[in-house]
Amino acid sequence: MSSDISGFRFSAKAARTATQPINFLVELALHDKDGKLISLAAGLVDEQTLPADEVRRLTGELLADEVLGRKALQYGTTAGLAELRETILDYVCNLDGVTSGELSLTPDNVIVASGSQQLLYIITDILVDPGDIVITEWPSYFVYTGALVSLGASVRAVEMDDEGMSTDTLKSTLEDLKRSGDLERVKIVYLCDYYQNPTGITLSQRRREELLAIVRSYSTGHRICILEDAAYRELSCEGPAPRSIKSYEHDNAQVVLAQTFSKPFSPGLKTGYAILPDEMVEPVLNQKGGHDFGSSNFAQHILLRAMRSGVYAEHVEILKRRYKAKRDATLKALEENLGDFEPERTSWTLPGGGLYVYLTLPERFDTGPEEDLFNAAMDEGVLYVPGEYCYGPDPRRKPERNHIRLTFGTVDEQAIGEGVARLARAVRRTADPGRRSIQSPSGLNVES
Amino acid sequence: MSSDISGFRFSAKAARTATQPINFLVELALHDKDGKLISLAAGLVDEQTLPADEVRRLTGELLADEVLGRKALQYGTTAGLAELRETILDYVCNLDGVTSGELSLTPDNVIVASGSQQLLYIITDILVDPGDIVITEWPSYFVYTGALVSLGASVRAVEMDDEGMSTDTLKSTLEDLKRSGDLERVKIVYLCDYYQNPTGITLSQRRREELLAIVRSYSTGHRICILEDAAYRELSCEGPAPRSIKSYEHDNAQVVLAQTFSKPFSPGLKTGYAILPDEMVEPVLNQKGGHDFGSSNFAQHILLRAMRSGVYAEHVEILKRRYKAKRDATLKALEENLGDFEPERTSWTLPGGGLYVYLTLPERFDTGPEEDLFNAAMDEGVLYVPGEYCYGPDPRRKPERNHIRLTFGTVDEQAIGEGVARLARAVRRTADPGRRSIQSPSGLNVES
Helix, strand or coil: CCCCCCCECCCHHHHHCCCCCHHHHHHHHHCCCCCCCEECCCCCCCHHHCCHHHHHHHHHHHHHCHHHHHHHHCCCCCCCCHHHHHHHHHHHHHHHCCCCHHHCCCHHHEEEECCHHHHHHHHHHHHCCCCCEEEEEECCCHHHHHHHHHCCCEEEEEEEECCEECHHHHHHHHHHHHHCCCHHHEEEEEECCCCCCCCCCCCCHHHHHHHHHHHHHCCCCCECEEEEECCCCCCECCCCCCCCCHHHCCCCCCEEEEEECCCCCCHHHCCEEEECCHHHHHHHHHHHHHHCCCCCHHHHHHHHHHHHHCHHHHHHHHHHHHHHHHHHHHHHHHHHHHCCCCCCCCEECCCCECCEEEEECCCCCCCCCCCHHHHHHHHHCEECEEHHHHCCCCCCCCCCCCEEEEECCCCCHHHHHHHHHHHHHHHHHHHCHHHHHHHCCCCCCCCC | CCCCCCCECCCHHHHHCCCCCHHHHHHHHHCCCCCCCEECCCCCCCHHHCCHHHHHHHHHHHHHCHHHHHHHHCCCCCCCCHHHHHHHHHHHHHHHCCCCHHHCCCHHHEEEECCHHHHHHHHHHHHCCCCCEEEEEECCCHHHHHHHHHCCCEEEEEEEECCEECHHHHHHHHHHHHHCCCHHHEEEEEECCCCCCCCCCCCCHHHHHHHHHHHHHCCCCCECEEEEECCCCCCECCCCCCCCCHHHCCCCCCEEEEEECCCCCCHHHCCEEEECCHHHHHHHHHHHHHHCCCCCHHHHHHHHHHHHHCHHHHHHHHHHHHHHHHHHHHHHHHHHHHCCCCCCCCEECCCCECCEEEEECCCCCCCCCCCHHHHHHHHHCEECEEHHHHCCCCCCCCCCCCEEEEECCCCCHHHHHHHHHHHHHHHHHHHCHHHHHHHCCCCCCCCC
C-alpha cells in the first residue's frame, strides 16, 4: 500500500483549539531530571496531604460488601450516583446556610462529571455558538479561557480589584453591549469567585447579590448564565468563605454552581459536580451522553463513603491548616525577598485561601516564557506561570505581561522560601543585568 | 428579584442533540420495583463477574505503597499514565501478533480516556464540521450515531451481511460520493467490527485488509479516518478474534483503534483508550485538554496493576467462559421458542462473542416502543432494545423497524431462557392478537 496520501482534513473547531501553553511548563518540569527545579507553577495539590490511608480504608470497605462492591464496578448513570447527588446538595446548602427548598433545588439539579472542568466545558458548549460573548474576569482561569477559544466564543473581560470582579465595570460592559445591539449574544458571565485561579482573590460578600441583580437585570431577552466556578471554595485560610452567588438565587433560574472533589480531596478520583437550573439539566445530560454517558461510578461510590463517614470533612480541615501554613510561608518569603524591590510598582495579592498568589512586577518587566525573566528564573531553578496565559481573547485588550502566578500547592514551606528567593534573584538580575555574572556564573538558559 | 425572565438561548449544537432513546428503557427498568421484569435490553456487563476481590487487592496494594498511592490520587496527564500507555500498546500488538515497530507505533500514539466513547466523540469532533459525512454500518451503535447527530454529521450507511460491513457496498458508496463531488466531505468510516453492537456480527478477516485498501484508495484529497471500535474484541466465544484492521496498516496513517477496559474488566473504572495516527494525537489532546485535561489517574493506576500482575488476562478468560455459556443459552432459547415461528422470515444472528444477538422478525412487525409488540413484551415482563434506535440519520434510508437487540450481558442463563420465552409469547400474541386473552388475561400495557 502506498503511503503518499494527504493529511486529515480537520474541523473548524480543531483548527480553533490550541495546545494549552501550560503544557510547555509541564514539559520543563518533567525534564528536570536531577530534581533541582522548584515548581511554583504546577497547579497540583500537596501530595503529602493526599488521603491514601483514608481511600484505602473506604475502598476496602466498599469492595468487601459483595453487592455494593460489584455495583460500584458496574456502569453508573449519566447524571451520576443518586445518593451522591443527594449528599452533595445537602453539603453545598449547608456551606451556604440555606435549605435546598429555599433555593428551589432537588438532587435532580446536581450532575456529577469528570472534574468540574467537564461541566464548565459542556455548559459553555450548550450555550455558545461561535461569535457569542462570554464575560470573564481579567485575568481568568486559563483552561476555561482555552475552552472559550476552542468553542469560538468572543470574550469581554471585566477588571478585578481586591474584592474580585468589579460590579460597576460589569454593569457598564453589559450596558455597552446593550447599546451596540450585542446583548443577545451574551450567554455567560464566568467567575472563579473563591481564591481565584490565578489571582487568589475572592469576590466580596457584598458584591455577590449585586452581581446577580445586575446580570438578571440584563436578562431581558434571554437568560444570561452566571457560571460560578467555586473549585477552591473549601480551602479557606481565614474563617468561612463567603456564601455562593447561587445561594442568593431563590428561583434557580440562571446561576450554575460548579465545585469539585479534586482540590479538597483527591484529583486522582477526577470527580466534580455542578448545580444547574432546571432548564439546563436535560441539555447538559444530552451532551454528556455523547461524551461518555457518565463518569467513574467507582470513584463516586468512594466519595459517597468519604462524605457520609465524615472522612471528607475531616480531610478538608487538615488541608485548610496545611495550605494556610504554605500561604503564610509564601507571603513571608515575598515580603522578605521582594518587600524592598521598587515597592511603588511591585505588589502581590493576599489570598484568603486557595493555592495561588499573583505577583505584579513593574510594567517594564515581561514575564513571558521567551523573555529574560523566565530564563533567569529557570537558571536560578524556579518555575512560575507567566501571567500572560491568564488573559482570554478579548478583542479590546492585550494580555498583561508583568504578572506571575505563584502556586503554593505542591511544594513545602522550605521549598517555597527557597523558590521565592530564587525568583527574587531572577527579578533583580533582570532588573539590573549587570548583577548577573556575580550571582549566577553558569547562565545556561539566560540570554545576555 | 423578579423571576419572570426568559429562558436560556441554547447553541445550535444543543438544539441538535437529542435525548438518547435508550434512556426511556433505563427508566422502565428502574420503575420495575418488584423486580419481575427481565431485561434483555441493558448493555451492562454481568454483575456477578465483576472483579470486586481483585480490585480490592490491587487497590489495597497500590495505596499501601506510600509514594505510589499518593501519586495515584494526584492529577495525571491529559494523555494518560505513561506506563499504562506502554502496557496497552504491548497488549494490543500482542493481540494482533505484530510488533509496535511493524505498525510504526510508540506509546505516544496511545491516549487514555473516560471510556472509549470519549475518544470516539473527540475524534469525530476534530474531523467533522456540520454537513460532513460519516460512513457507518447499517445498523450501528446508537450512542455513536447519537453523537453524529449532535455534531451535525450526515450519515451514509453500508449494509452488513454475516461477514460484517459489505466491502462492495462501501466501495460503491464511496464511488457515488466521488461522482457527486462529496468525497471531500467524507471524514470517517466508523465500524464496530467485533461482535458488533447491536448485531453481534464480526467483520471477517478477509474483509479487513480489503476495507483498508478501499478507504485508502479514496483518500486522495485527504485522509479518510477508519474509526475501528473494538470494544467487544476480547469477549470471543470461539477461539481468537480476527486481527484488527489497524494491524494491516504499517504506516499508522489513518486507522484509529479504540478499545476499553469497561467490557473486559470493569465499567465502573470508566477507562478506555485509542491508538491514533501521529497527526491526530495533538488535536485530540487539545480537545481533551478543554474537556477534562485527563481521566481518572487512580483508575489508571489500578488498571496498570491489573495488567502487569496478570489479573486482567485471567479475568478476560473468566468472562469468555461466562459469556459463552450465556450466548449459548440465548441461542438455545431462541431455537426452542421461535425456531418454528415463520422460519422463512424470522432469523437471528449467531455471534462469535460479545453481548448481543440481533433478532429479525417478519417485516409486518414493528418493534418500536409505542407499538403492540413492545407493549406485549412489557406485559409479559421482558424488555428489549427496539432495532430502530440503531439506524443513524442516513438521508437515503429509513430506520428498519422489525429488529430487536437482545443482550445476554446482565442476566443469568435461567433468566435468559425465561426472558426469551416471554418475548416469544409476545411475538406470537402480536402476530395473532386473538391468542392474547388466553395467554395473558391482565394485559395492562397492551393495546387491543
